[in-house]
Amino acid sequence: xxxxxxxxxxxxxxxxxxxxxxxxxxxxxxxxxxxxxxxxxxxxxxxxxxxxxxxxxxxxxxxxxxxxxxxxxxxxxxxxxxxxxxxxxxxxxxxxxxxxxxxxxxxxxxxxxxxxxxxxxxxxxxxxxxxxxxxxxxxxxxxxxxxxxxxxxxxxxxxxxxxxxxxxxxxxxxxxxxxxxxxxxxxxxxxxxxxxxxxxxxxxxxxxxxxxxxxxxxxxxxxxxxxxxxxxxxxxxxxxxxxxxxxxxxxxxxxxxxxxxxxxxxxxxxxxxxxxxxxxxxxxxxxxxxxxxxxxxxxxxxxxxxxxxxxxxxxxxxxxxxxxxxxxxxxxxxxxxxxxxxxxxxxxxxxxxxxxxxxxxxxxxxxxxxxxxxxxxxxxxxxxxxxxxxxxxxxxxxxxxxxxxxxxxxxxxxxxxxxxxxxxxxxxxxxxxxxxxxxxxxxxxxxxxxxxxxxxxxxxxxxxxxxxxxxxxxxxxxxxxxxxxxxxxxxxxxxxxxxxxxxxxxxxxxxxxxxxxxxxxxxxxxxxxxxxxxxxxxxxxxxxxxxxxxxxxxxxxxxxxxxxx
Amino acid sequence: xxxxxxxxxxxxxxxxxxxxxxxxxxxxxxxxxxxxxxxxxxxxxxxxxxxxx
Numbered sequence: 044x045x046x047x048x049x050x051x052x053x054x055x056x057x058x059x060x061x062x063x064x065x066x067x068x069x070x071x072x073x074x075x076x077x078x079x080x081x082x083x084x085x086x087x088x089x090x091x092x093x094x095x096x097x098x099x100x101x102x103x104x105x106x107x108x109x110x111x112x113x114x115x116x117x118x119x120x121x122x123x124x125x126x127x128x129x130x131x132x133x134x135x136x137x138x139x140x141x142x143x144x145x146x147x148x149x150x151x152x153x154x155x156x157x158x159x160x161x162x163x164x165x166x167x168x169x170x171x172x173x174x175x176x177x178x179x180x181x182x183x184x185x186x187x188x189x190x191x192x193x194x195x196x197x198x199x200x201x202x203x204x205x206x207x208x209x210x211x212x213x214x215x216x217x218x219x220x221x222x223x224x225x226x227x228x229x230x231x232x233x234x235x236x237x238x239x240x241x242x243x244x245x246x247x248x249x250x251x252x253x254x255x256x257x258x259x260x261x262x263x264x265x266x267x268x269x270x271x272x273x274x275x276x277x278x279x280x281x282x283x284x285x286x287x288x289x290x291x292x293x294x295x296x297x298x299x300x301x302x303x304x305x306x307x308x309x310x311x312x313x314x315x316x317x318x319x320x321x322x323x324x325x326x327x328x329x330x331x332x333x334x335x336x337x338x339x340x341x342x343x344x345x346x347x348x349x350x351x352x353x354x355x356x357x358x359x360x361x362x363x364x365x366x367x368x369x370x371x372x373x374x375x376x377x378x379x380x381x382x383x384x385x386x387x388x389x390x391x392x393x394x395x396x397x398x399x400x401x402x403x404x405x406x407x408x409x410x411x412x413x414x415x416x417x418x419x420x421x422x423x424x425x426x427x428x429x430x431x432x433x434x435x436x437x438x439x440x441x442x443x444x445x446x447x448x449x450x451x452x453x454x455x456x457x458x459x460x461x462x463x464x465x466x467x468x469x470x471x472x473x474x475x476x477x478x479x480x481x482x483x484x485x486x487x488x489x490x491x492x493x494x495x496x497x498x499x500x501x502x503x504x505x506x507x508x509x510x511x512x513x514x515x516x517x518x519x520x521x522x523x524x525x526x527x528x529x530x531x532x533x534x535x536x537x538x539x540x541x542x543x544x545x546x547x548x549x550x551x552x553x554x555x556x557x558x559x560x561x562x563x564x565x566x567x568x569x570x571x572x573x574x575x576x577x578x579x580x581x582x583x584x585x586x587x588x589x590x591x592x593x594x595x596x597x598x599x600x601x602x603x604x605x606x607x608x
Numbered sequence: 609x610x611x612x613x614x615x616x617x618x619x620x621x622x623x624x625x626x627x628x629x630x631x632x633x634x635x636x637x638x639x640x641x642x643x644x645x646x647x648x649x650x651x652x653x654x655x656x657x658x659x660x661x
Contacts, residue, residue, distance in 0.1 A: 267661055287661060485658055
């Protein structure tokens, strides 16, 4: 617990006050509604499902900015505590070393930089999921590690991380269960994951099993060398994130990179020592998982294997999970964390006590940029008042129809938010479906989005002249123009036939003529409702089954003790 | 405690150490990258990018 608090304070201290942390994929809005994005009812891939439901649900209980910080802190603490409890060590310094190594690394730095809190949540769940595997492989009460109930509860959070982290959990857990021939547990785990991922599977079915992912994304989001050690060296030290801006500061220097490689090698050595304390299948299973995850991560880095990945993404639904492959390094991070904990324990046992704290603190020393809100990069801001005014007008309107957010770009950079790129907050701010650009720019490459609605709106906007008739035909009721964004001036003059509902600060809200009887109202469709129902049922069954099993075990233990008396 | 010789463990550790040394050797020999750009994205440009490789 102290480790979790310490890690949270060390990383998030500057942003624990009131206000929103807004950057890249990390977008929270005040009083978020249960809109189309939460349910994944739009035509884009349900990327924010089910993490957005948790975020919006928590924001009903707490102010949204507080909910954001609770989630961020919870993810980091869950990761640290999970790894510390998974490591088969007893010395407190060794436990801290394992927990710290799992959180304090370039992988977490990169995801935090990109604001991918949900991916970190899935990462945090991985040690808990593996603790469940360990619980299956060894007799009750055997060895060190979290209880099965906690393991299951923590491990279920892996679904928050999206398909990539679910895949990471599968490659981590499945080999161990298969090696131990625990087929029932394997089937139970697979069924649980299938239930948890039901919202995606249903969305996929709704699209006819076709996900039209842009194959250029494979190269754009492939791992890259963020150290002088090349791609393999960068990946071995848990770096390699696709964006150069998300690479941890200092890793480009030779001494830091070499020391990070030495630390990674030492952690792998430590993992070899774990073999004495874990069942053989568990030890080999996690190692195989780390190897498979790393292989998937590095394949797109080279032209020939990248072509295999392109073929996979083109033909296999949900294979896009491997597009930002560095996320699949999570099992390797777990191997290294457990290994470092074991190494510290061995140093203590061998009488080299002074070395133990040094090894424990080494991840922090090699990556000081993670401390204090990524070295001061994280900051809290508040939305200008005009956002509340516009939200109130749009969300109060009972008429159907979507909202188009302009200028046509997926990312925004607000002066009031430090000009840091961030996803357009409009889709999270309104109850009705918000249609905006889904393409993302990686350098000069435009990676096409998957939303059919967005494609149709883009075509209507591309037609010269007044786009209002074309947008009305597509069921659009409102147009929101953010005047402080690049390209806004050209957009403003084009909507001659629209009513200006609000012009306030940097926002212009236009209502298109018509009674609004056509178009979506943002209600939950049958598909998302079905998906979430299956997800909810899976959660209930899994948790209640675990509780029932625990009760049975306690009862059996009680009876056995009574028999002996 | 009597020391035991476990060929499997020795092989795994040797492979891991060999892999690390191999990575270091190949990387040092071939790496030409000079990733010194750690500044935030230049968002004053007309197009806002998600990131740059």
